[in-house]
Amino acid sequence: MNRDGLSRTRTRAYAAGAVALLAFATACGDNGGGGSAAPAASTAGTAAATQSPAGGTPGAAATTPGAAPAQGDAAAWAKWNLKPLAPAPAPPADKPVKLERTGTVPVFSDVKTTDKVVFITIDDGAEKDPKFVEMLTELKVPISMFLTKDIVKNDYGYFKPLQALGNHIQNHTVTHPVMSKLSADKQKSEICEDQAALTQQYGTAPLLFRPPFGDGANTPMLNTSVQQCGPRAIVLWRESMQIHDMQYQAGDKKLKPGDIILAHFRGPKELKGATMTQMFADLLARIQEQGFSVARLEDYIQAPPS
Numbered sequence: 001m002n003r004d005g006l007s008r009t010r011t012r013a014y015a016a017g018a019v020a021l022l023a024f025a026t027a028c029g030d031n032g033g034g035g036s037a038a039p040a041a042s043t044a045g046t047a048a049a050t051q052s053p054a055g056g057t058p059g060a061a062a063t064t065p066g067a068a069p070a071q072g073d074a075a076a077w078a079k080w081n082l083k084p085l086a087p088a089p090a091p092p093a094d095k096p097v098k099l100e101r102t103g104t105v106p107v108f109s110d111v112k113t114t115d116k117v118v119f120i121t122i123d124d125g126a127e128k129d130p131k132f133v134e135m136l137t138e139l140k141v142p143i144s145m146f147l148t149k150d151i152v153k154n155d156y157g158y159f160k161p162l163q164a165l166g167n168h169i170q171n172h173t174v175t176h177p178v179m180s181k182l183s184a185d186k187q188k189s190e191i192c193e194d195q196a197a198l199t200q201q202y203g204t205a206p207l208l209f210r211p212p213f214g215d216g217a218n219t220p221m222l223n224t225s226v227q228q229c230g231p232r233a234i235v236l237w238r239e240s241m242q243i244h245d246m247q248y249q250a251g252d253k254k255l256k257p258g259d260i261i262l263a264h265f266r267g268p269k270e271l272k273g274a275t276m277t278q279m280f281a282d283l284l285a286r287i288q289e290q291g292f293s294v295a296r297l298e299d300y301i302q303a304p305p306s
């Protein structure tokens with residue numbers, strides 16, 4: 001039974017949220033042991049965009065339109081000591097999130113859907129474990145990667161086989177700063193330079209942006225900076241994967257349909273000895289035991305008309 005859909009509460013982070021976000025600044029980039037919550041934001045699909053000029057070329061979907069993400073076979077799941085996730089439904093034809101080509105970009109931490117799906121996002125790009133590429137190749141679980149230029153530039157190639165599986169690469173700044181402490185010009189260079197590097201390396205321009213730590217997400221200044229660099233939405237999260245379990249913003253500590261989950265490319269040094277694949281296996285187990293499947297975030301988002 002899924003009563004969660006009936007009682008979804010949303011904390012809207014406006015001016016007060018911007019202050020609160022600073023207190024949560026360890027949620028993205030910490031060592032996995034923190035007890036902080038992630039910032040809240042309004043549900044996607046409800047934000048209205050106003051019109052003003054801005055550039056932006058969305059990344060094209062690498063998967064067949066309308067097809068559900070493929071899933072690894074039973075043997076693959078057994079190899080990783082996992083029970084298979086429920087297969088994801090076909091992506092909605094009418095996307096719950098519709099992005100505009102210009103104007104204010106929406107900020108969201110979940111997607112409005114009744115599908116019993118969640119979305120996995122993996123940030124920064126520090127750990128480049130070949131075993132994780134093997135795992136995703138076999139399990140075919142969709143992820144979205146928010147990459148930080150200075151963290152990935154020593155090995156852009158690591159992420160290419162993950163991208164080749166249909167996973168999208170998204171913008172997460174050049175140096176992973178606290179954005180609200182920067183001038184508008186510096187914000188812009190952090191986002192625009194990451195956008196340029198990722199576009200050059202991976203062949204498509206990121207459509208989505210995530211500020212490090214979720215900081216500044218709801219400030220007009222950051223929204224404007226994002227608009228000037230091309231991404232057409234700011235994406236936060238509802239749950240944050242640590243080492244073996246998730247931190248939930250919801251008091252009932254349960255996944256809800258459409259939740260976006262934050263994880264990181266991390267290795268034993270950050271995970272108290274656990275590996276990236278062990279962390280990811282635990283994440284999948286937590287999702288599986290709650291009866292959810294994993295869908296591709298970009299399959300629920302309509303890119304702006306070109």
Ligand SMILES: [Zn+2]
Binds near residue numbers: 028213
């Ligand atoms: Zn980060």
